[in-house]
Amino acid sequence: MFKNFKHEALETNTGLLLVATMFAISIGGLVEIAPLFLIDDTMEKVDGVRPYTPLEQRGRDLYIREGCYTCHSQMIRPFRDELLRYGHYSLAAESKYDHPFQWGSKRTGPDLARVGGKYSDEWHVQHLIKPTSVVPESVMPNYPWLLETPLDYSDVGDRMRALRTTGVPYSATQAEYDQNVKQFGAEVAAQLHIPDAQKNLVAQAQAGNYDGDRSSVTEMDAMVAYLQVLGTMVDFSKVKPEDLVKYR
Amino acid sequence: MANEQAQTQTHGSGGGVQTTGHVWDGTLQEFNNPLPVWWTYGFYITILFALVYWFFYPSWPVGTSFLKGVNTVTYVNQDGQEESWHWNTRAKLLGEVQAAKAEQKPWFDKIASLPYDKIATDPELNSFIQSAGKALFADNCAACHQTGGAGKIGHYPNLADDNWIYGGTFDKIRETILGGRHGYMPPYAEALDKGQVDTLANYVLSLSGEPHDASKAAEGKSLFHSHAAACYYCHGDNAQGRTDIGSANLTDKVWVWADVPGGQDANAKLAAVRNLINAGLNRGVMPAWEGRLSEEQVKVLTVYVHELGGGK
Numbered sequence: 001m002f003k004n005f006k007h008e009a010l011e012t013n014t015g016l017l018l019v020a021t022m023f024a025i026s027i028g029g030l031v032e033i034a035p036l037f038l039i040d041d042t043m044e045k046v047d048g049v050r051p052y053t054p055l056e057q058r059g060r061d062l063y064i065r066e067g068c069y070t071c072h073s074q075m076i077r078p079f080r081d082e083l084l085r086y087g088h089y090s091l092a093a094e095s096k097y098d099h100p101f102q103w104g105s106k107r108t109g110p111d112l113a114r115v116g117g118k119y120s121d122e123w124h125v126q127h128l129i130k131p132t133s134v135v136p137e138s139v140m141p142n143y144p145w146l147l148e149t150p151l152d153y154s155d156v157g158d159r160m161r162a163l164r165t166t167g168v169p170y171s172a173t174q175a176e177y178d179q180n181v182k183q184f185g186a187e188v189a190a191q192l193h194i195p196d197a198q199k200n201l202v203a204q205a206q207a208g209n210y211d212g213d214r215s216s217v218t219e220m221d222a223m224v225a226y227l228q229v230l231g232t233m234v235d236f237s238k239v240k241p242e243d244l245v246k247y248r
Numbered sequence: 249m250a251n252e253q254a255q256t257q258t259h260g261s262g263g264g265v266q267t268t269g270h271v272w273d274g275t276l277q278e279f280n281n282p283l284p285v286w287w288t289y290g291f292y293i294t295i296l297f298a299l300v301y302w303f304f305y306p307s308w309p310v311g312t313s314f315l316k317g318v319n320t321v322t323y324v325n326q327d328g329q330e331e332s333w334h335w336n337t338r339a340k341l342l343g344e345v346q347a348a349k350a351e352q353k354p355w356f357d358k359i360a361s362l363p364y365d366k367i368a369t370d371p372e373l374n375s376f377i378q379s380a381g382k383a384l385f386a387d388n389c390a391a392c393h394q395t396g397g398a399g400k401i402g403h404y405p406n407l408a409d410d411n412w413i414y415g416g417t418f419d420k421i422r423e424t425i426l427g428g429r430h431g432y433m434p435p436y437a438e439a440l441d442k443g444q445v446d447t448l449a450n451y452v453l454s455l456s457g458e459p460h461d462a463s464k465a466a467e468g469k470s471l472f473h474s475h476a477a478a479c480y481y482c483h484g485d486n487a488q489g490r491t492d493i494g495s496a497n498l499t500d501k502v503w504v505w506a507d508v509p510g511g512q513d514a515n516a517k518l519a520a521v522r523n524l525i526n527a528g529l530n531r532g533v534m535p536a537w538e539g540r541l542s543e544e545q546v547k548v549l550t551v552y553v554h555e556l557g558g559g560k
Contacts, residue, residue, distance in 0.1 A: 035309030120533035242325040248336035
């Protein structure tokens with residue numbers, strides 16, 4: 001069949017070259033991506049993972065706006081040195097409500113997948129305003145405007161609706177809300193209800209007092225609320241390590 | 249290769265080499281040299297390598313599963329039984345962690361079984377604590393308390409001095425690490441007027457031998473012990489603080505929250521104390537490390553922190 005094939009035929013025919021190139025590339029895609037839709041057990045079955053609250057979600061948007069991901073990954077790899085420094089390796093399940101996920105292999109700063117609860121709110125505020133004030137050798141830029149800028153949460157409902165179309169179970173109707181109560185419990189389900197988003201966001205910022213000032217909801221409130229929830233949803237004392245091995 | 253004649257055309261120093269037949273400007277030709285031999289065989293070797301690799305390691309997807317390879321990793325499951333699973337990074341990690349634990353076991357067993365004071369005085373264990381504790385401290389504590397434990401005045405207590413806000417015994421340090429702390433002092437800006445706060449600040453400075461107004465300090469002293477300000481509730485009759493609630497000792501020269509040493513002159517020092525009395529303190533939060541650190545790690549850190557400040 002290939003006896004009379006001349007490579008020159010490909011090189012001198014743009015249309016043919018295009019088709020052949022796409023064919024070659026699609027093999028890679030088929031082999032690497034398609035199986036993920038067929039293999040059952042790629043997503044670990046663990047308890048506790050829930051979508052972000054409206055305030056945390058706004059914090060996540062700011063995290064992306066400020067380009068934090070260009071220096072920080074949120075993916076602890078299953079290596080012993082990473083385990084000792086950052087904690088348990090990240091699970092696929094922990095990113096299932098992240099759109100887009102924050103995995104990565106480029107780190108200028110440390111991985112943040114389990115930064116939640118590691119430092120106090122005050123530390124985060126101080127560190128974001130001027131990182132070198134607490135970590136003298138840090139090369140991270142200052143983000144002082146987070147504390148000064150009021151958080152715009154007028155469109156938080158729209159943002160949640162957009163995420164809902166990608167499969168994040170934020171509830172728009174009573175039926176969806178009831179379903180969330182069953183899946184996540186009443187307390188979490190209330191936070192996921194889109195019609196109450198603004199009310200919930202303000203309430204969490206007031207109660208959490210992340211930036212140390214209750215008088216207004218700032219971008220710092222949202223950012224710190226987000227950072228403090230990272231990696232805290234799964235209780236690993238209730239997970240058998242050998243069970244996670246079997247998802248690979 | 250369409251032009252058979254052009255293929256054998258040669259020009260200049262490239263004599264004898266096949267060309268593609270493309271000629272530009274009458275002289276520029278495109279040579280069709282064969283690939284170097286080392287490259288060609290290198291290419292074949294990578295193909296061979298892939299075949300061997302596919303045999304040993306997880307590789308191709310097949311239907312709803314994938315080829316798992318013949319390599320396995322052995323580890324101990326939570327029930328204490330040995331288990332093998334096809335090679336993957338999670339299984340490998342589990343095995344590695346268990347092997348490392350076994351290697352460190354003699355040390356940690358000794359640390360777990362001995363009381364704190366015995367650990368601190370055993371020279372061999374002590375050098376283990378110094379190296380293991382240093383790494384743990386750098387990963388977990390240094391972001392606030394700084395690398396050497398010197399802390400930051402106004403934010404994070406100094407662990408390298410002999411002043412212990414919540415107590416410097418082994419048990420107290422362990423309690424602090426496991427449960428975290430939350431420093432609190434109520435704000436006095438509304439309860440007291442400006443003059444009263446000023447007298448209190450003078451009194452607090454006088455306790456530490458800082459420059460102050462003696463008559464105001466005397467007034468402040470009676471206010472300190474009165475029911476109106478009731479400072480002595482928490483700081484004690486002798487103003488030396490109480491480690492059970494973490495109230496500061498006001499009689500030493502160590503400043504934790506009010507940045508008096510950073511004050512340029514007497515007025516700035518006074519203002520630092522006044523500000524603290526007015527605003528109170530509600531942000532001295534240390535996170536709890538229970539669950540994040542293992543029992544052995546907490547014990548190592550406890551001894552390490554104890555030694556940082558020549559504990560109690």
